[in-house]
Each structure stands twice: as C-alpha cells, then as structure tokens.
Amino acid sequence: MAKQAERRAATTEAILTAARRLFGMQGFVATTMDDVADGANVAKGAVYHHFKTKEAVFAAVFDQVSRDLVAEIDRAARAEKDVLAAMVAGTQHYFAATAKGPTGQIILRDGPAVLGWERWREIDAQHFGGKMPRALAAAMDAGLIARQPIEPLARLLLGAVTEAAVACAGRADIARAGAEYARAFKSLIEALRLRP
Template sequence: MRAMAVNRAEQRAATRRALLAEGRRRFAADGYHHVVLAEVARAAGVTKGAAYHHFDSKAGLFRAVVAEVQQELGERVATAAERHDDLWEQLRAGCRAFLAAGTDPAVRQVLLVDAPTVLGWDEWRALDEESSGRHLAEALAALTAAGIIAEQPVEPLVRLLSGAMNEAALWIARGGDPGAAEQALDRLLAGLRTPA
C-alpha cells in the first residue's frame, strides 16, 4: 500500500515537471497569449484534466513557470557573484549575469515581456524581489557597511538599480549590444563608489 502511494506521488511529480517543462518551452517561444493549455498537456503526454488539476488554469501554469525562471535567474546571479571574494566584484559579476540573462528566451519572453502584464506589476515585482532583488539588496547592504559605497538608504538604491537593469536586460533581449550595456553599467556603478 505504501509503495503504491509513493508511486502515485512520483507520478504526480513527473506529470507536474512535464507540464512545467512544456509550458516553459511554449511560453518562451510563443508568448503567453499564444499558448493553449490543452496543447501543452497533449505535448507533455498528459490529459487536459491533469493540467487543470496541477495548475488550475493557463495563468496558474504561467505563474509556476515565472517562479521557476525567476528562481533560476536569482541562482545564476548569486553563483556569478560568489565566484569573487571582493565585494565590489561580486556586485559587478551579479549585475553582469543578470544582464546576460536577457539573451535567454525564457527570461526575455516570460520574465521581462509577459510576466509584468499577465501577473500584474505588484506580483511580478514581489517575485523579482524574492530572487535577484534580494541578492542585489544584500550586496548593496554589504558594500554600504564596508564603506565602499556611501552610507545611504539601501531600498531606494536597490529599486533604482533593479529597474535600470530590467530595462537594460529587455533592451539586450530586443537586440541591444550586451557589451555596451555592460560598459554603461560599469559607469553607473562606479558613480556609487566612495572616493578612494
């Protein structure tokens, strides 16, 4: 009896993973408004009923995909930052990793284009703040505490930098020059440093 329960739980988890993977692929390639949940289910090899059971609606599947992509982006930013010991280089590396993510179709279409309109600004911002926004806030707080940037309230600075980087990532996603964006970012960040 217990083995059957475990097997059913594994089956449910596999169904959910398949729907998430296919949903992510389609949302990234086609955009939210061109995706049909029944087609996602069919391509994932499950019934339409199973898709509704796991996600309740296309919007529910999209919300789960956004959360997954946002979490991965936050991890990508943190991993890039953690490769450096120097706090300033951690900030630069994390910001650059965020900008580079603009070339990823899932980040571009799902997070930058569709999520703000489909989920609404407040929900999208909350998801952003839980992942990459949190890392940016931690980095700026550490730099302020170390005296590398001037003492100031961190929250407005996080919002200004986050907004600028979201716009730059979207610009890169639409064909902007990543190298030019990185140079502009370095000049912007340099303005935050306290004089040596």
C-alpha cells in the same frame, strides 16, 4: 501501480516541462492550455486538476526559470571579490542570460504582463532583488559607498538593470549591447563609490 505522490509529481513535471518549452518558444498568449495538455500527454482536465488557472501554470514555470537563472548568476558573482565588482559581474550575466531566447521571453516579456507588474516585481525581487539590497548593505559596511536608505536605492538600481536587460533583449547585437550597458552600469556604481 505507481504511488499517487509519484503520479502527481510525474504529471506535474510533464506539464511544467511542456509549458516551459511552449511559453518560452511562443509566449504566453500564443500558447493554449490544449497545447500544454497535448505537450504533456495528458487531458486538459488533468492540467486543471493540478493548476487552478493558466496563470498558475505560468507562475510555476516562471519560478522554475528564475531559480535556474539566479543560480547561474550566483556562480558568476561569487567569482569576484569586491562587492561592487560582484554586482557588476552578476548584472552582466543577467543581461546575457535574459537577452535571448526562452528565458527572456518568460522572465522579461510575459512575466510582468501575466503576473502583473506588482507580483512580478515581488517575485523577481525575491529571486534577484534580494541580492541588490544585501550587496548595497555590504558595500556600505565596507565603506565603499555612502550610508543611505537601502531599499529605494536598490529599487532604482534593480529597475535600471532590468530595463537594460530588456533593451538588450531587443537588440540584434546582444553581446555588444550587453557590454555597453554593463559599462554604463559600472560607471553608475563607480560614481557611488566614495573617494577619500
């Protein structure tokens, strides 16, 4: 006797929860829609009633994971005071979070493969990338780095960070690798810093 809106919400959430677990653990390809349906205790038809395709399910999961991740990073970055320092701290956190387990699988591995690099970058940029331009703009306003077109530089830095995160994810000694890349990233940022 639950209202339809509630039924809908409950089912959708069950599907998403199951999908997130499965995609994170086994990856997108190894997870079948039957698996997802079973995991959510519904029939496949129900899944397709709420999501048009398997990709759509993944996109929803991706979005959820991204939100969680970005919240976590924000918390870490806000602790710093200098804009450039915040960039470094946030980056470090991004490395750590994506370096292992389900998050990395979903965000870094399957993300671009499933959504296509284009859409992935778009969504990723929406979540994380948005921070980079804003941080750069702030840094320029504060006179910390030279004024220049923001978007291209932001894109380059974002690419650098993402690549490093992936490299991290493939290493056994994650913490160590993360520290290495964080240091290198810091050196890049510091190189940009204007010296009077």
